[in-house]
Structures are given as structure tokens and as C-alpha cells.
Amino acid sequence: MTTGAATGPTVAAPARGPAARGPGFLDRWGLALVAPRRALARADDTSGTGRASGDLLRAIGLLLVVAQTRALVAAGWVAVEVGPGMAVPRLLRALSGAAMLTLVFVVVAALAVTVAAGRRRGLSADFELACVAALAPVTVALAATVVAGAVGGPGPIGRGLALAAALGWGGAIAALAVVQARSRR
């Protein structure tokens, strides 16, 4: 009789590369964009509960700093010259400008996934899936900031195109989220 250490099935060597290290925040963001099914499967894994929502918060924070830089500088200047009280409404408007569309999207998407998931629904897990889908609108907003900065302002047509791209892309990933939710055991 031999010990298990000497015999038994050969265990595959641990995978090297990104799969072994575990994806970081930016990796998960990129995964949501280029391999949304895998990103959704990871988000639906209960061992990572809360990671997708945390990623979305970080993404919104990045968008706030990058897209609302002028508003933040102006608010800071107001806080110093006029008073912090006068800066708060400006800061709130900057935050609203950066986050409003994304937050509305994630709430609507989460509700849609929950309703469509039927008996396999789970509001927290469905919200995580919606957070993965919401990374697409945030990405579009980043790209729109670059375009606006380069050409001096988007104009109504540009804003319309950006909105359509954000909702279309995010909506497509939200549809995959529904598939993911309905495939739960």
C-alpha cells in the first residue's frame, strides 16, 4: 500500500499569469468590457461578494476626478476664497455630473435582472451583476471626456451619441447579466 503523496492522479501545475495572481480592480474593469460573460460569472460567485459594487464605486471616483477636474478645482477655490459652505453645492453638482447616469443605470439594471431572473433572483447578487454592466457607461463617459477635451466640447449631437453608446453597451451587458442570473443553480 502506498501513500497518497507517492501515487494518485497528477495534479495540474498551478496556472501562471493573471489567473494565478487574481485580477485587480483595473483587470476586472477590463474583463467586464472585453469578456463580460466571464466578468459576470466572477461577480456572481459568492466568494467575491461586494467586489463588483466596490469596483463600480472606484470607477465612479476615478471618473469624478478625471471628468470633473475643472469643477473640483473651481469648488476648491470657492472653499478657500469664499468659504467651505459655498463649495459644498458645487461639489455635489460635480458628483452628480459624474455619477448620476451611472447610478440610475445600475439601479434600473439591477431591478431588470431581478425581475427577469425569476425564481433564481437574489437582489444582492443581481445588484452585483448590474454593477459589472454599469462599468460600460463609465468607460464611455471617460472616452467622451477625452473627446470633449480634444475638440473643446461635445455639442448636442456628441452628447446624444455618447448617451446612446453608454446605454447600448451597458444594456447589452445587462442582458448577459440576465442570462447569468437565470443560469444559477
Next chain:
Amino acid sequence: MTDVAAGEVTAAGDGAALRRGRQAGRAVLALAAVALALNLAWIGRHLDWLRPLEAGQPAPAFALPVVPIAPAGGAAAPATVAQVRDVDLRGKVVVLEFWATWCEPCLLSLPHLDAAARRWGDRVAAIAVNLDDRAAAAAIFARAGYRLTLAADDGEASVRYQVDMLPHVVVIDASGVVRLVGQGGAGVRDAEAAVGRLLAGE
């Protein structure tokens, strides 16, 4: 194929997706860096535009295209002037109201500004600066019969006058100094009071 072999295939596939995801994540980071750099470059060139606009400061310059207004059902007549500029209005009190066609409080405040402008006469230049849709703005003015000067934002004025909430009203005295910056319906009412005080010589 054993479970181990199947797991290897799955791990390899997952690894490939994660590599693509990492590349995409780096692209997102690069996008964010470019956006931030563009914004910082703009701030470096226009830092004075971000200075808080307060009463007592010189009013930022403006040169706004005038939007011609057609009488209801008629064709638009050419505007008497193509542009309205701050330098041409020296000696007059100027009221700038920044507004948008989708802004309900703006639409409610315009009649009050129009009525006030008719009382003030030629001593005051009351200018309604539209931010979104010139054609829709002209149609609103034509239907309502406003006598206000309708101008369109050139992208600079709204930034230099720090418009972030609508309606946004600025009162400038005859020597080009800002006397009031107001927002919302209350801002419009305060502007009317401020103009009254300026005209009374206070």
C-alpha cells in the same frame, strides 16, 4: 479527458480572458490619464476662468451671437446686430440670464425678466443667453413675444461666468463690474432688486 485536463483547458481559457481584461484595463487607465491631462492643460491655460465670480470683480468679457426671432408664423428677420459684446454695453447696466429650453425654472423666470426689462427701458441691457438649442429658444421667444435680447452661448461665456445651475443670473453695472451673481428663481428676483438699486444710483 480527465477532470484535471478539463480544468486545465478552463484555466487556460480563463487566463486568456484575464490577459485580455488586463490589456483592456490598462487601456482604460490610459484613457483616464489622457482625459486628466487634457483637463489639467485646459486649467493651466484658463486658471483665471475658475476664480470664483463674485460681486465687486470686473465682469469677464463676452461676445455672444444674437439669435434672430421670427414673429409667430413668420420668417425670422435678420438680427439688427450679429453679436452682443460687453464693450458695446459700457454705460448701461447689463443683466445676463443663462438658461436652457429644458429648464422649467428658467422658462418661469423669463416672463419676469422680460417684464422688468420693459420697465427698465434702454438703461438696462437684458440678455437671455441660451445654452442648448437656438432654434427652440427662438421659437419660445416668438410664441411669448419677449423683447429680451436672445443670444446663444459660445461655449466660453458659460464657463467664464461659471454657470453650473440654471437659471444663472449676473448683474453688471455701467462700469463693467459684477454686482450680483444669482441662481434659480430667487436669483432672478435678487437681480431685479439689484438693478433697481443701481438705477436709483445706490
